Amino acid sequence: MLQPPAPLLKVAAVNVPVKLQSDEQEAEIRPGDYIIADLNGVVVLPAELAEQALPLMKKQVEADDQMAVAIKGGMSFSEASKKFR
Helix, strand or coil: CCCCCCCCCCCCCCCCCEEEECCCCEEEECCCCEEEEECCEEEEECHHHHHHHHHHHHHHHHHHHHHHHHHHCCCCHHHHHHHHC
């Protein structure tokens, strides 16, 4: 049976920025930021930019809906992606 990691971990802070760093890049996640992830990767959307991103997301959802209809109609994913994205 799996045991929780409680004996090994303890909370050091809550609602504080978290910095992530590798050889290639660095990122900071702050309280209120949004984390968006899929099979291709992870993006941090700063809270102060969320309102600006909403219109872009609406356009992406519309493009995805058009792609779905086209694919159901027999178009290949590659063709639909080129046409609608």
